Amino acid sequence: MTNSELTAEAVATGVEELFSGLGPVRVVRPLRQGRNHASWVLESTRGQLVGKVLRGQRGAASLERLAEHRRVCEHGVAVPRLLAFTESSDAVAGRPLTVLEYLPGMDAEEALPALEATAALEVMRETGAALAQLHQIPVDAFGDAVTGLSPISTSWDAVIAHRVGTLRTAYRDVADVPGPLIEEGLGMLLGMAEDVSAVAEPAVSHLDVYPPNILLDEEGGFRLLLDLEHLRWVDPVMDFVKPAMWMFPDRPKWAKAFAEGYRSTAEWPCRWTERLAVATGLELLTGVEYWTRVADHAMREDYVRRLHAWVGSGGADHVWSMISSATRCA
Template identity: 30%
Template sequence: MTQPLIDSSDIAEIVRDGLGVAVSEAVELTGGGFAAVWRAALTDGRDVVVKVGPPQSARLLTYEAGMLPAEVEYYAMVRDLAPVPTVLAHSDNWIISTLLPGRPLTDGDSPSARQQLGAAVARVHGVTGPRFGYTGDRPAGADWPSAFDAMLTSLRSDAAVWGVPLPPLDGLVTRHHRLLASVTRPALLHFDLWDGNVLVGADGSLSGLVDGERYLYGDPLVDFVSPALFQRITPAHPFAAGYGVTSFTAEEEVRLALYRVYLYVLMLAEQPSRGMPLSGGRHDHVTGLLTAELAAL
């Protein structure tokens, strides 16, 4: 429901406005659920990616405000640290960027690419933000516990508005305040490192990292959740090995569990805006994982 209904003529108009070049062919890409993403071949020989954000009428989660401008910001910050697209032109609601080579990890595993992703993300985490949490008017805080609390509270409020049932979460941040407070530097986080956003070259190496619009600042461990989506990551995971992790302390394991909780709450809260039912396989699976993490905590 957040994806705009557009066609190849719309893509041609965007490219003409942004680059002053005509489009010879445009094909919609699949895999994402937020924006519309197209691959366009230009008459000057270039291939580009055109990403178009939700229509103004779309209802979004609170943290999703201004997502496409945020993606432009992320690529600018990490262009020398990770293989990300180059933004060629943009507006508040669309981005034209270079087309990176390769296929997503969803089309076939590559431990080498996962390890190189871990090394790249470690470099990105060296960037320190001005505050914890999201940018702009979105959930944030002066320290990590307050920012994480604001982020979780925002998702719970969104879920309530949409009528999405969640298990009890009261007091979760308060009970683990001390562990969250041990994070004192707001590292730059991608947050959406699932396999569909990681590109792999023909030789199995990392060729690209895309969809940086959900970036925020906080605990580096947040970025250890989505590379092992629906699992509990271990130091043996190629991403962790590439990052340089040899073990997780007991306190780090608790923080990882908190961040899995956050991701699962987000995945449940976003279902209505993505046109997904509040029952069925995906909903029940994520609810089961969330319940298990809360029980373990």
């Protein structure tokens, strides 16, 4: 069964087999698909559920990430409740299958353009506060390279050095990449990480915060952070990179409200600017390799453009510089 052959009926069957006592499970409608997952709303004797199939994740990585999702729920963070999961469901060709609670609401990407300005700012504040709450969940060390959730080091620069080595190896197998730019970026990343390692502390991080992964309630208020498939133990400043890339361009008021919400729940990270430079560089250098390898030419060109700007500015090119007065370490 290829990704294109995955059917809603197969997912419903898998959920019936995984979750005993549901009775017949009926497909209601599909949800927005991600690059690595497909989900459907399902009707059961326990009410509506979400059946989600992970397309690319198998083995220890998927199981540890799902277990971490459950731990996040137990700490009261605003995320969907995880009801059941299996590493391999025969109904969906051996892929991981997850059952989550279904909560009605609106995709933020679709809903935000229609909201009043003050309502949109409140969504940003509450999203920032939810992210800060996630970052308060205790972890002992930065995560390993495979799952991101097994403790490997208490030193952020050691983690970055390992990532740089892995990226250098990966780039050898990728054709048509801007070699000098990549090498300059990797060297910059190593030096910047060593500079901030003393203040960077590990935290549970979402790593995919942008509008499609934010659920609003039916009145347009923040409800949940969605899609926790990228959870890792990293420097929490990593979680500010994608909002800057995909939510805040030309919207400095949104960025400021997001920062206000974060600070209402947790202290702002010390040496913010320097740590953000590291986080941005790691995202871009990882992304150029990934988007080139999977042949997504539009995303590759976007990341290459951003990487040129990051390298050329010495790591200072990011939207958060517009709100520096609101983001000083307490």
